[in-house]
Amino acid sequence: MEIIDGGVTSAKGFKAAGIHAGLKKAKKDMAMVVSECTAETAAVFTTNKVKAAPVIWDQGVKESGKAMAVVINSGNANACTGAQGLKDAEDTAAAAALLLGINKNLVYVSSTGVIGVPLDMVKIKNGVNAVFPLLSSHGGRDAAEAICTTDTFAKEAAVTLSISGKTVTIGGMAKGSGMIHPNMATMLAFITTDAVISSQTLQCLLGDTVEDTFNMISVDGDTSTNDSCIVLANGLAGNDEIVPGTKDYDDFSEAFRYVLGQLAKLITRDGEGAGRFIEMNVVNALAKKDAKLLARAVISSSLVKAAFFGSDANWGRILCAMGYSGGNFDPSLVDLSFSSSKGTIDTVKGGEPLPFDEEKAKEVLLEKEITVTADLHQGTASATAWGCDLTYDYVKINGDYRS
């Protein structure tokens, strides 16, 4: 596996573009990603009971197992918009399908932005017409920029690997950066690959991989109405079909996991107002389920997040969050440490406080990337979750998001 610069247009036969369609004041707000041939597809969506209109449309596309294009707008989530919202999502797919000369059921639609405001369909249709002629195999970056909302940078990742003598490429893009506490899926993420793989295999792989990547991050504990992770695999790499239980599958799975993991981490790095990136490792747990619950509770705790904002080695809040996580562990066995590029501070041994140098701890915690490790000394399972600190800027951004 080789990590390359790139995104949704890195794999063979994918084109994309991103433009300003007028839904946001000045920034790019509409993207299209298209495969030159019909692709196998898999997708996971939010578990929120309130599902945005495009998610409902996309569930139908996913069911068929085939897709060719995705139209994404930022600036408006088309959520809580009733029957009109559903019609608008379908009309958006139809507008793109008309230009592409394909059935609208092959077109995914994703929206992100403010909830509860009807889409401006004149701008959407004009946007679709404007973005279409710009589609190119170099358009991945523009597309990644166009799907951003409060994101401060575009999020892309790509890798190549060799399968049955053929070069296979996987690329993706994602957007955050608030309402991030994915469950069964994430915020918007789009993955393209030229691998030959069936939609069924892809769906299994996606489900497993999302559990360890997008479902292990949190910015603010809110699971969005629009979370979607959509994958297109157009088969143009010409490799032997990737099937479960083979080395090819394992190799592809590793590369796929890298791309999703990278995008997930980029989302938390760019969490709304975030100043620090936090990695929480739980090791030697009785079961993976426990390790995941424990890791995720820690990075979701407002008090833990605020302590990291203040570079405060407040390990008690971490143990407290583990305590209410629902994950099984014995508090009296836990070792806990903080580390960064400035070193490691051991704060708890066998559940009891260790004396540590507060000055040294401050130095470690002033870094931008902090790793916390909780060793449970009970088993062999482990899990990692990613989050960010809670800052004044998070409050500021979300105190007046609509204006």
Add this chain to the structure above:
Amino acid sequence: MEIIDGGVTSAKGFKAAGIHAGLKKAKKDMAMVVSECTAETAAVFTTNKVKAAPVIWDQGVKESGKAMAVVINSGNANACTGAQGLKDAEDTAAAAALLLGINKNLVYVSSTGVIGVPLDMVKIKNGVNAVFPLLSSHGGRDAAEAICTTDTFAKEAAVTLSISGKTVTIGGMAKGSGMIHPNMATMLAFITTDAVISSQTLQCLLGDTVEDTFNMISVDGDTSTNDSCIVLANGLAGNDEIVPGTKDYDDFSEAFRYVLGQLAKLITRDGEGAGRFIEMNVVNALAKKDAKLLARAVISSSLVKAAFFGSDANWGRILCAMGYSGGNFDPSLVDLSFSSSKGTIDTVKGGEPLPFDEEKAKEVLLEKEITVTADLHQGTASATAWGCDLTYDYVKINGDYRS
């Protein structure tokens, strides 16, 4: 039932005091509450797996059904302090018991403050000796001040009611104001009454009442290691014993609920950094369980809380939080409104957005007390939860709590 000014010393035969014992820099940090005779007792404690040492001690006191005193310190939670912490909790009870001439198993101990630092037992024991001679039937206020941490005001409530021709008094005090997301119990709350009632009846009543009061508030989603709600009933009112299934029980229950509800609301009003008090009503739900899940998810959402900080009528975030709450409802039937002393704004009807006057909405939401009502149009169950906004000050207070 008559609401009176007062707290833990309002009921007959209770004395209290609060002093500065040196655990905090300058403020009062130790309180004692004593009944002049043995009292029936009930208590509920945190469900956090990481339980502070005093909680473990107190579980033993509660089991006996009898108690006479509570010693409370602020400034140090005596949590995550291992075997030494347990010994310190017991020694604190023993020090008070010695002065009172009673068995240490009749003395509850509560601690609140920083986690993971051993108690300074010299200061604790000197404090117990210093607070004891100050015990008085007018000392409730001092005690309520001494149990505060980041609280900005002391929290007390009291009522009287007539039972079998006798005046019964119930009073209480509580402290917040961060790590507030109680589960089976709350932050520290102490309730005293002179009613004649058995510990068994009191425990049932407490369990039910906590579910609708302390367990329906949230400041930051973190369930503390020290949450405790302790009740002492010394029987000095001389009423006929209060037993379930009688009008006396219903009257006492109503008064008891008022005191706990009032203390719960005071905690959220004084949530760390809070500028606004939010009441979330869910009405016409299929089941109370659903109504509670829905109401509690809304007041726990960081995004909803930040929107209230910005006086933003962002009802989409409320529907979103309801959507991931796990509570059963049909999004397409929901009506949603905001109200305050400045009027009411209807924002959603049958799940779809209503046009509303943004200026008027701002006026309504700039008030300090906001009520949100979600009408589910499905059944007859309802629930109310209380919370506060998420502010810069919350982040500031928790970014450097230990220093």
